[in-house]
Amino acid sequence: MSRKMKLEDSVEEVVQYDFDLFVIGAGSGGVRSARTAAGLGAKVAICELPFHPISSETIGGVGGTCVIRGCVPKKILVYGASFSSEFEDARNFGWDINGPITFDWKKLLENKTNEITRLNGVYKRMLANSGVTQLEGEAKFVEQHKVEVTQIDGTPKYYTAKHILIATGSRATRLNVPGKELAITSDEALSLEELPKRAVIYGGGYIAVEFSTIWNGMGAKVDLFYRSKLPLRGFDDEMQAVVAKNLENRGINLHPNTNLSKLVKTEEGIKVYTDRGDELTADVVLFAVGRKPNTKRLNLDAVGVEYDPLGAVKVDEYSQSTVPNIWAVGDVTNRKNLTPVALMEGTCFAKTVFGGQPTKPDYNHVPCAVFCLPPLSVVGLTEKEAIEKAHGDIGVFTSTFTPMKNTISRRPEKTVMKLIVDCETDKVLGASMCGPDAPEIMQGIAVALKCGATKAQFDSTVGIHPSAAEEFVTMRTITRRIAAGSQVKKSE
Numbered sequence: 001m002s003r004k005m006k007l008e009d010s011v012e013e014v015v016q017y018d019f020d021l022f023v024i025g026a027g028s029g030g031v032r033s034a035r036t037a038a039g040l041g042a043k044v045a046i047c048e049l050p051f052h053p054i055s056s057e058t059i060g061g062v063g064g065t066c067v068i069r070g071c072v073p074k075k076i077l078v079y080g081a082s083f084s085s086e087f088e089d090a091r092n093f094g095w096d097i098n099g100p101i102t103f104d105w106k107k108l109l110e111n112k113t114n115e116i117t118r119l120n121g122v123y124k125r126m127l128a129n130s131g132v133t134q135l136e137g138e139a140k141f142v143e144q145h146k147v148e149v150t151q152i153d154g155t156p157k158y159y160t161a162k163h164i165l166i167a168t169g170s171r172a173t174r175l176n177v178p179g180k181e182l183a184i185t186s187d188e189a190l191s192l193e194e195l196p197k198r199a200v201i202y203g204g205g206y207i208a209v210e211f212s213t214i215w216n217g218m219g220a221k222v223d224l225f226y227r228s229k230l231p232l233r234g235f236d237d238e239m240q241a242v243v244a245k246n247l248e249n250r251g252i253n254l255h256p257n258t259n260l261s262k263l264v265k266t267e268e269g270i271k272v273y274t275d276r277g278d279e280l281t282a283d284v285v286l287f288a289v290g291r292k293p294n295t296k297r298l299n300l301d302a303v304g305v306e307y308d309p310l311g312a313v314k315v316d317e318y319s320q321s322t323v324p325n326i327w328a329v330g331d332v333t334n335r336k337n338l339t340p341v342a343l344m345e346g347t348c349f350a351k352t353v354f355g356g357q358p359t360k361p362d363y364n365h366v367p368c369a370v371f372c373l374p375p376l377s378v379v380g381l382t383e384k385e386a387i388e389k390a391h392g393d394i395g396v397f398t399s400t401f402t403p404m405k406n407t408i409s410r411r412p413e414k415t416v417m418k419l420i421v422d423c424e425t426d427k428v429l430g431a432s433m434c435g436p437d438a439p440e441i442m443q444g445i446a447v448a449l450k451c452g453a454t455k456a457q458f459d460s461t462v463g464i465h466p467s468a469a470e471e472f473v474t475m476r477t478i479t480r481r482i483a484a485g486s487q488v489k490k491s492e
Helices: 003-012 028-039 064-069 071-093 105-129 206-217 237-249 339-354 383-389 404-409 438-450 455-460 469-473
Strands: 019-024 044-048 133-136 138-143 146-150 156-166 170-172 198-202 221-225 253-255 260-266 269-274 279-282 284-287 291-293 326-328 368-370 376-380 394-401 415-422 428-434 480-482
Touching: 019 028, 019 339, 028 044, 028 064, 028 105, 028 156, 028 339, 064 071, 064 105, 071 105, 071 206, 071 404, 105 133, 198 206, 198 269, 198 279, 206 221, 206 237, 206 368, 237 253, 237 376, 237 383, 237 415, 237 428, 269 284, 368 438, 376 438, 383 394, 383 415, 383 428, 415 455, 415 469, 428 438, 438 469, 455 469
Parallel strands: 019 044, 019 156, 044 133, 156 326, 198 221, 198 284, 221 253
Antiparallel strands: 138 146, 146 156, 170 291, 260 269, 269 279, 368 376, 376 428, 394 415, 394 480, 415 428
16 A cells, blocks of 8 residues: 555544545446445445436436446447348248338337446446435546546536546547548447448547448448558457458448548538548448547646546555545546456455545456457457466467358358467466357456366366357367567557
8 A cells, every 4th residue: 555545644643524425437446446335335426417328518317437438338239230131041941031121210219328327327326325425517627636526507516526537537638630520430330310321430440340230130221431551459469350341241331540631521521531532422420549538627727636638537556646636447547447457456446545545547458359240259359368377488379260150151251260379388378259149258258267277177078069169178289389589570
């Protein structure tokens, strides 16, 4: 535990505050922190902006990005998009689908909005049941232990707290090109009134790839532009190539090594220009170029909380900021921006401050998934990372096969699996899979890696037959062995 934390606790014991903990932001990290702290006996308040599916500086909602305008609604749309290929595949399984199959975007959108509204209510009830005081409005710092909450009617109220937690998450950014105001971000993409017939997406990360899949599966013509050679930079090279091939096989037009230069409104739609001389017209242009921490309006300078050039709050390994009683978790710290990581950080924060159990978040073996069709999921080190970090030889085991379902449907997509192994210790350092059910399978693999499983233990595990998952315990033959000290080729 840091010295400044102990000093702060001893000095502030005699001061009376309105709350033991005041949380700014009721997304995944904020809600988890508040509930856990309340369960440990703390008097807790949490403040969040009014609910709306599309966020701004003045609207948001309990549940945050993941529940309202991120993971949950995105996955609902992915489910919706997956049915088009299921209908195609069904014919070779004996289903005779007579008549036209139509898609009602507005119905799906209505059901999606109903679900996120329901979840907003669920989160509010969870907070209430935990004894957390809920405040609606915009919070900002006044003093080290004091916040101002601007209520819906514009009037300010002031609260004091021994500890204040920043959990305001992040917001989507826009590409700075002429005509950028004509484009939308993922917020608006999840709430479009009309389904686009022609969509241009700029970006090569999770959001870009996932929305390419969504709109393509719903019948739109999709063009995906990105700066690098392959999408999903930072993932395993082989898996990047597999995803790119799958996107192309499903009819998505890929434009690697390409930047957008300007957007122009025309009678036909939005004219898109690129630095390679491309010109095309779209109904919708989505910028999926990353997110920035939500700190601009918190008045951090007034209390001396340090943040980096992007706006991310600087924290130590316990999530403590440069001001001893102010903490931060989740995307606002720009550490590992995933919902389950924010939950972990929130739990660790509450245990550290209110449970008497100093606990650091553990970022090793954090699994993640890209919900394209079919999905990609990974845990642990990529091949490049393993080569860079290992002191001995690295063994790479791969398997590429046609999923049983595709052998009948004749869909031209392979499942690809990969294990990275330390040849000296036999420990499995990383695993990845692109194929149906990859995220469901990888969650179990993540447990194995967290426990330090060896390749021999994978090999001695009996598989479930017939399943794709069994392939992870039957990869006996090494694909390649990489000698210690080998040079890693830089990503383009």
